[in-house]
Amino acid sequence: MSGSIRRGDLARAASRCLHIQALLNPERMQGLGFGFAILPLLKRIYATREERGAALRRHIAYIATHPVLAGFVVGAAARLEERRAAGEPVSDAAIDTAKRALASTLAALGDPLFWVTLRPLAGLLGVITLLVLPPPDTGSPDFRVLLCPMLTLLTYNAVALPYRLFGVARGYADAERPAALLRSLHLAERNAVLERVSAFAFGAFLVLAGSKLDIGAVTGGSATQSALVVAPLLLGAIVGAVGVRAWSGRPVEVALAALAAACVLAAWV
């Protein structure tokens, strides 16, 4: 630690980054949560109530970044505040500009990795676990109820948690080298790899789901009745395909439309 900030302060700030969206609002986005997260560091840097209040005021302005990567911005902002408290010529505008530049870049790199790729992949791996593991014998405990969600949680957090744990400390250490900091995170590279894993996992999911479909149990077994199952599968696929194109970002509505179509078909069968 080069300044007054201690490791414990950085750890406290990192833990508070978990609550960065507790007061999320359209006017400031994560601004209030950012102020809450950086507060332990501001308390260490500034001694008086007035100085701390003024510093907090600077940090509850508008800011929007990826919640997993918010720690890097908190750490970098704390380093700039520390330099300012030490008497270096660091203006309010310089702190705000540095924060926003880092925050928006991290959001642009973090959104595709965490929201678009990793989160769906983690869920899919949980579903694949369900398909891979055999159901237990009658009377035995069904451990799939624990293993499926556990794999989802482990997959996501194995990638995301290191960024959250060490984000504040890394941001603090590399505040003067934001470009090097961003490069060292390898966000785009990891996203490219995980995208392929995600598509690969979907292929595996399709085969596994197809192999598990027990059409005979549903329909009674005859070829004609089995064909009746293909019709609803196709209907669902068509409604899903049209729905995701027409209603982007509205999966609940698409799923409800599929359910409504299924009810019509079921009434007709």
Add this chain to the structure above:
Amino acid sequence: MVAELIRVSLLGGLLATDRAAGWNLMLSQPLVGACLAGALVNPGPEWELWALRVPIAVGAILQLLLTDVALPAAHRPRDTATAGIVGASVALLGLPRLHPSLAVSAGGILWVVIGVAAGLLSAVLGGWFARLHRTGPLTVARADALAEAGDLAAFERLTWGGLVRAFLVGAAWAWGGTILFLWAALSFLPRFSSALTARRAGVLFATLLGAAAVMAFHAHVRGRRHGTRWAALGALVTVFVIRGLGGVKP
């Protein structure tokens, strides 16, 4: 049932906080919520076989249906965090109560369909309910005033209050949504008992599965660089592995 509802409520609060407060540990994914609800809700020893299988299936289908690659800011305000909990809880709590009038087995498919339907409707209504957690301009103005006055302790209390509110809103909806949809299921489904055959349950399930597969394709393959190639490779490798292991024919 009161003990079960309390557990469901606490779980709903926890998962809503994960989604709303920024924890984002993925506790709020439907698969996780449904499985945890399945572990907490016990419909009785005679239903032991279904008590865990139904929630996993409800969670898996909701997970595939509700996974959307649009960024959270582009989403409609839908409460997908408690959808898995409400869906699984309604299916499990309804199972012993509805069984006398809806004695359909078909591998528990009917209960899975009921759970998925309850989860989807819960996501819509829960989205409206979750607006209670919104931080308004008054809170922002209060935060400004507290920072101006240098009252850091009060500012921290404001944030902790936001966390507690997120928890309470999620808990209230998990509790209220489960009661609402359970009441709806108990009131209306027995009237359709003659129409709810195993075959129709299968048709509903298969349609949901078809939609889920396409939505999963949209999330995992479409728009990805070489996505189709990697998906085909994944399918081929899985076919070879299954055949190599001598398992079920794909």
